[in-house]
Amino acid sequence: LTTAPSTKAEEVFFELKNGDTISGELIEKESTNSKKIILHPILGRLEIDVDSIYEDELATDQKLLSGKVLIGLDGIHNEYYRNSGFSIESEVEYEGEKNLSNFEIGFNYGLEHDKESGEKLSSYDGTLRARNDYLLTDKFTVYTSSDYLFDSQSHAGKHDIEGSIGMGYYLFKNESSDFLISLGPAFVWTEGGEDCSFTPSCGDLIYATNLEATFGWEINKHLNFSFNNTYTSADDEGDRVISSNRLEAELKFYPDLNSNLFSAISYENIYHDLSDPEPENAYKLEFGTSF
Secondary structure, X not given: OOOOOOOOEEEEEEEEOOOOEEEEEEEOOOOOOOEEEXXXXXXXXXXXXXXXXXXXXXXXXXXXXXXXXXXXXXXXXXXXXXXXXXXXXEEEEEEOOOEEEEEEEEEEEEEEEEOOOOOEEEEEEEEEEEEEEEEOOOOEEEEEEEEEEEEOOOOOXXXXXXXXXXXXXXXXXXXXXXXXXEEEEEEEEEEOOOOHHHOOOOOOEEEEEEEEEEEEEEOOOOEEEEEEEEEEEEEOHHHOEEEEEEEEEEEEEOOOOOOOEEEEXXXXXXXXXXXXXXXXXXXXXXXXXXX
């Protein structure tokens, strides 16, 4: 007499709400929405209540798409004005076997106070960003990126388009943190605004060099920190060096480990030769959810 196994088994790892972890072969046929049945190599057959599981990761069923949506208050300050308003942001990320793709969209609306005249004006700005990294090895990637930024109050350079292609290298990458450096040729095109017609390089396609550093750190289960700095440099007509730099730092706090809701505090510093030589400082307090 011979018998064939009637259950489908696959390796799983469960992290329980009390901090314990357990792994084994999942018996899908016997598992339900309320209970997971696994075969542990030492303890044998175990029944685990789904309500007691904090997080489960199936080795053969990884989540490819993830994202977040945030809404909150922001403030922008530079030499000439200060702006207070609200912001809406969304991000979608795809992580495959070889590709890591990221798409971001953001919108800010606020009331602008001129520091000299005291005049109040409404303003808004938006961003679209996309990047894809193709993994050549565990350390090296080939990347492509494209960004569009709009600023309603810019006198020269309301529309800013930047694109780049090059190589990326992970200085380190582990379960809790990673640090990626990217370098490659780029182009910059800036247009729009009443001063654009007599501002050098406004309306011209400029070839440049793009250097980017991205750092992510899961401090613990409640705190997550991310940092990005993108520097672009090019030679303009008359050998004038033009540059832009965008620095962003964000700290996210997950108060409840069983919920996707979180709060975030972020800081952004923007410097752009083509629009204004003075840097802008932006601060945000946001609330969001991940999916």
